[in-house]
Amino acid sequence: MQANRTNATRITFAFASLIMGAAVAVPAAAATLSVGTGKTYATPCKAFAAAQAGDLIEIQGGTYAGDVCAIYKSNLTIRGVNGRPKIDAAGKAALSKGTWVVVGSNIVIDNVEMLGARVPERNGAALRLEGTNFTLRNSFLHNNENGVLSGVNTASTVILENNEFGRNGYGDGYSHNVYIGKVGKLTFRYNYSHDAHVGHNLKSRALYNTIAYNRFSSLRSGESGSTAAGKPSYEINVPNGGTTFIIGNVIMQPAASNNPAMVSYGEEGIGTDRNSDLYVINNTFINDDGNRGTFVMVRNAKVGAKLVNNLFSGFGTVTNQTTATKTTNYQSLAFGFVDKAAYDLRPLTSALIANAGSTPAPASGGVSLAAAASYKHLAAGTARAVLGTKVDIGAYEIE
Template sequence: MDAAGSYNGDVCKINPSNLTIRGVNGRPHIDAAGNNAIGKGLWVLEGVGTTIENVELSGAQVPDQNGAAIRLDGRDLTLRGSYLHDNENGILTNSDGVSDIVIENSEFAYNGRGDGHTHNLYIGNVNSLVFTGSYSHDARIGHLLKSRAKTNTVSYNRFSSSTERPSYEIDLPNAGTSYVIGNVIQQPAANDAATMLAYGEEGATNPGQDLYVVNNTFLNDDSVRGTFIGVGSGVTTPVLMQNNIFAGTGEATSQVNAIDKTNFRSLLPPLVNRLAFDLHPLPGAALINAGSAVGVSAAGVSLAPTKQYKHVAGTEDRPAAAVIAIGAYAAAQ
């Protein structure tokens, strides 16, 4: 798709499999402009193995108030370098149990109707989600990321809000083997739910119940309440919390048997510029060379962070160190 074109109202149901849609000569913007495809959204994907790159999608609204910029009714989706905003849902997928969803270097903002049932992203009970190098912010009451996938890899992203009032920053309501590594996770003072990362709170019905929360920087701007990691009562496997910064008010986790390993708690951690989201440790800060060696998951997957989030919606290599720093960022080089 050529960015020079005009695509307002160009909604469609997309049937072919193994199709790549790529924006060129800039980023084309497709606004629903009051239209919808088969009552479901802006682009409704029916095929298998669709790849979408470098597009901007907005304005998805449908009569049942659950429309999406991208609605996956087929199987498997890869999204890269795109911007989805001001829709009822950014992405809404089916729950086929077999799809693999990959989302890289994309931005999601101002999605949701304000009813708490529509979100920046809502991934159904698919096989797997990989969400990396992306920026999800300012959902309207809904979650910044909600996924019922059996396996979730959420790494090197920024979840934050400044103008809207979101609910959970990350919601994994049915548990599942989940890796939350190297993210910036900020809760604004005005929020609709005090928990930042929720796990298994609607029933731990996925096969895996192992959650690995490693080298993240959590920032709670709510000075009254907060739970950094909320875990449902049906989750019996201890959550691994390692090398995280928990900044602000609240308890680290609601799970009494969680593994709490070399995490840093402070109302004001020693970061370069908290307000500007420069979250590298200050020179000489106690965060540097203070982490513990990161191992592997029960399935043998490495938990060591190799990258760090780079704004806007990107990543960069994380500098190696003899002893890892605590948090989502290594010491500035």
């Protein structure tokens, strides 16, 4: 049922007065549109169609099957309440693209679960981004052909934080957990991206990338988790370069991976529209493949990558780039962690990494490269305090 927009959820202040011969009116206040059983709107898509710019749409916990549509309005906040609503595409797709096609700008989506996005072209997305500026928080996107897929929009900033992405990908290597096209900026922080199905756990063509305090990993064969085990290619793929900060992440590649490199940068060429500076700072890399591996693969970059305070555990070459600057990193074939089998990847006490890091010089433009947080499972972060005289090597301080 669609309610009259003058109902109690929208308080309209409208008055007119004559000031120097002109009428002055105050615009309507934002509404809260409620979705769910017994609410004003039975499904999210019905609320999206009725919304006006600035509205808050609250979706009650429950399952919404086949509720696919385009979101045309801008400046909306869409939030799950009283549980996390499950949006199951159930064999349907909006505009032959995916579950929710975000055409409007300045959209924020918070606390939803989305699954089942599939289209004949094999690139169906739970969230297909076509507007300018988008934020996704506290959500779980799994078992889609793409979790998030964006187009080209260099005016757009995409922020993905505190989300879980798992088992997305058709299986042909062209679809991924997250695939960000040529946007202006990507901020990817405090996320858990794992088990991409043949594709990458994160792929970004953004001109400027901040990838900080995330966990990239996959289940081992036979293990159970929030999704089935996957067989990803790269953990992080930045194929066209751009200014990229990879800071404070846990990056763990399974033995059964589709590519021996863990981070790939610039492999498809770096255009004249972007920089080629890469900063890899205070990450913990773990390679479970005992026969092959490159932790940071760099191609076509005009400048050397800066690798500072990283912990590399397992077999492999730190980087193939001969011009890379490597400062106070540490590599071990089998470093000791609190409980690697249970994915507690905090380091055991070790004089080899405790107080062994250095303070990285700021990046161009004065951007600080200091690790200010650490990843906390599940899809969260915690402040990182230096516990000794210097920062420890890796994504965590030794406690």
